[in-house]
Amino acid sequence: MTVLEIGESDFLLDGRPFRILSGALHYFRVHPDSWADRIEKARLMGLNTIETYVPWNAHSPRPGTFDTAGMLDLERFLREVAAAGLYAIVRPGPYICAEWDNGGLPAWLFREPGLGVRRYEPRFMAAVQEYLFDVLRIVEPLQVSAGGPVLMVQVENEYGAFGDDPTYLKAVAEIIRSAGITVPLVTVDQPVDAMLAAGGLDGVLRTGSFGSRVAERLETLRRHQPTGPLMCMEFWDGWFDHWGGPHHTTSVAEAAAELDALLAAGASVNIYMLHGGTNFGLTSGANDKGVYRPTITSYDYDAPLDEAGHPTLKYHAFREVISRYATVPDDVPASGTAAPETSAALGSPLRLLADPWGVWSEHSDMPTLDALDARLVLFRTEVSAGDPVLLTVGEVRDRAYVFLDGAPVGVLDRERHDRALMLPRGGRLEILVEDQGRVNYGQRIGEPKGLIGPVRLDGVELTEWSACVIDLDAVPDLWDSVGPSADAPGVGPTAWRASFNVETPVDHFLSTVAWGKGFAWVNGFNLGRYWRRGPQQTLYVPGPLLRPGRNELVVLELDVMLDPVAHFVARPSLGPLEL
Template sequence: MTQFAVGESDFLLDGRPFRILSGALHYFRVHPDSWADRIEKARLMGLNTIETYLPWNAHSPQPGTFDTSGMLNLERFLREVAAAGLYAIVRPGPYICAEWDNGGLPAWLFREPGLGVRRYEPRFMAAVSEYLSEVLRIVAPLQVSSGGPVLLVQVENEYGAFGDDQTYLKAVAELIRGAGITVPLVTVDQPVDAMLAAGGLDGVLRTGSFGSRVAERLETLRRHQPSGPLMCMEFWDGWFDHWGGPHHTTSVAEAAAELDALLAAGASVNIYMLHGGTNFGLTSGANDKGVYRPTVTSYDYDAPLDEAGHPTLKYHAFREVISRYATVPDEVPASGAPAPETSAALGSPVRLLAEPWGVWSEQVGMPTLDELDARLALFRTEVAAEGAVLLSVGEVRDRAYVFLDGAPVGVLDRERHDRALMLPHGGHLQILVEDQGRVNYGQRIGEPKGLIGGVQLDGADLTDWSACPINLDAVPGLWNNLDAVPGLWNDIPTATRPPGTPIRGSQTTGGDAATATPAAPVPGVGPTAWRALFEVAEPADHFLSTVAWGKGFAWVNGFNLGRYWRRGPQQTLYVPGPLLRPGTNELVVLELDVMLDPVVHFVAGPSLGPLEL
């Protein structure tokens, strides 16, 4: 039976010194059929361990649920790590940051007034206990002492940057131990005295998170931990991007030199990230340090393996550095080939404002998105006014598209601290509200989304609203159900409809309804759903160009690729090859703004944006 322990100066594997050479690879950011490829490339780079966070909110989107299907199949992932001959580090949180929506904390936690997260609060601890028992039930049988790959389990995550509740930290550690975890536990904090003091636990190995000034960082870590192995649990080799900012990269030579310094000091390392992957769907987080900045869909991170898993110059540089301290396999992974290039027309547009799918409810006052359990929702009311009136909101979280009598009036954006705009007259008011990603770091974690503090018209509260949460999961199947939703096809030209679709709501006086002429649509104006079919000879990774589109979401064969936005920096969406099938495939786009060119273009490679603005 294999034993792993924390020694006086080294990690000990069956009593012998063992240096952890790890790379971060988040199973929930990579298609399951690509896990083995990424893990093998980690091995070929000279790594002996794979690290992953565990996202509570993805596994438990609703209270009482725990999903381990598809991209959330943690057991399959850990077994694939073991099959490659590597070890694993598991970081279950409950908070993970990770530029992930809400830092991994489920939004439903915050619906209970007064519930205190990341501290010793009974209701929060009860939820944490339930989560850890579920997820560690998978991890416990896969520890090294049971023949599995798991060497270490982390307690919380960079807690010293958030709080100093030692009772809470100890309770989390006890829950982990109580769930059958016997391997060593660790904490991680930035190597700052106050953070290491507040985020560490006596008897639990402290590790650091940093990407530069290695000697100084290790010295600080050692002051707080006179004995035990030194480890950088997050060796930052790149960075993430925000919408509207530049694409971040780091110098290959400088990153390799810092890695060399770390290994020369005898420390263990977890490279963050080995392979970043993608924030598919609505999983990307945000930061708010006075200005709200949502994170982009790509989590390329300028990592050694790019978003599609191809080795980069940084991969080869890191491999050479590692070879100075450990045996590296002779085989070198091949460089990636260009992706297939093809185009297809987007057709069958369905305007959301015409008659959105979903259930309307009457509301007294403006409900939050959390109260509707929605990430996108449409609100409507009637405004009685002869002339121009001021529409104002307490706070916008995060983006509100305002329409009057079906025509766009303006956008209120949280990043710009927008709170008001002028309506030219009264009429039928519609507001589409979008959650662009929950804050994942700092004190604004868990805040409600939507139009906060009410909506006023010339200072008087607007209280009579109808609300319709938009089920984004239903968008790809919209064209299969349109006949059951009267009015959805009313403004769609016959030529763009799927074959055999009847025309509903047409003004005819008898005869074949298919000969009726519907009203003309408003071309390209969102929110509008679009659909295209495209052909694939053999499944392979693709890159969807979004340069000519506005802002929205895209699905391939029902899978949500994530958000796009013309402001960049990201201008492509990554399409994993395993999502595609030989022959005909379907792309669906929900455009919230204006689509300049309703054409699909797949391009040869990623376009993640300029390095400077």
């Protein structure tokens, strides 16, 4: 039976000093058929461990459910880690941040008034226990003590940056232990005294999250962890991007030097990220520190393995550093090749305003998106006015496209703090409201989405709304139930489709540079959001999604499409490094 213990200065694996050389790889951001490839490349870089978060909201989109199908098959992922001869670290939260929608917390948690999130509150703790028991039912038989790969389990995540409730942290740790977890538990916080003090637990190993100033950070961590191994649980080797910003990269030489300093100090490490992957579907989060910044679809992160899993210069630099402290396999993974290039015309347009596709409901007051359990909703009402009138909203979360009698009037955008626009007259008022991703860090986690506060016309509240919930999962199948629009594509949200042929199912990159804003599906799988704001101008299409011969692309354009043609290009375009 293998045992990992916390020694005076080292991790001890079966009594012998053991340095954890780990890389972060989120199973839920990578197609399952690509897991083995990414794990093998981790091994070839010299790593001995794979770390992953667990996203509560992805596994439990509804109360009382726990989905483990497809990309959520945590057991399969951990077994593939073991099959490669590597260990695993599991970080189930319940909060994970990770630039993931709502930091991994289910939106339905926040619909119960007064529920105390991330603190010791009975209703929240009951939900946390149910969730953790579901996760740890998978993890418990896969601990190293049972012959599996799991070395450690993390308690919460960077809690010191959010709150100071030791009763809550202790209760989370007790739930984990009561689920049969016997491997060491850890916490992680940024190496700031206040955060390490508030986010740590006696008897649980404290670890840090940082990417620079290694000696200083380890000194701070050691003050709060007087004995035991030092570990950077998140060695930040890159960064994420938000819509409208630059593509972030870090210096290969500087990142390698910081990793060298960390390993020279005798510390263990988890490289965040080894391979970022993709925020498929509507899974990307957002930040709001006074200005709302939604995260892009790509989670490339400037990691050693790029979004498509190809080794980068950083991969080879890190591999060379690791070879100074551990044995690295002789084999080196091959570099990526150019993806196939092809084009296909988009046709059969379906206009949302001409023939709404969703299910309608009637409301005396404007409901939130949360009340409708939706991410995209078309609202409609009648406005009586002969002269220009002022339309105002308390707050827009996150983007509202305004139409009058089918013609565009304007867009209200949360990032710009838009709250008002002029309507030229009365008529049929339609507002398409889009949730662009829930805040994943800070005090705005869990806030409702939609048009918040009364919607008013010249100061008088508008009532009697019809709401049409757009089921995005059903968009690829629209043509089975809705005929193509009789008129030209025109204005407003429009769904398009195209067929394209594939000789060999390999990774593709879909160019979105001539499109406006929306979503794309390949063979029914939601690739994520695109937006002409950038920085990214391509969507990653995993090879396992494709099949030899005919494949189908569906696009839902919310804004204006300059060129209704799908172009698959040779390489990704993640945008400029400076703006």
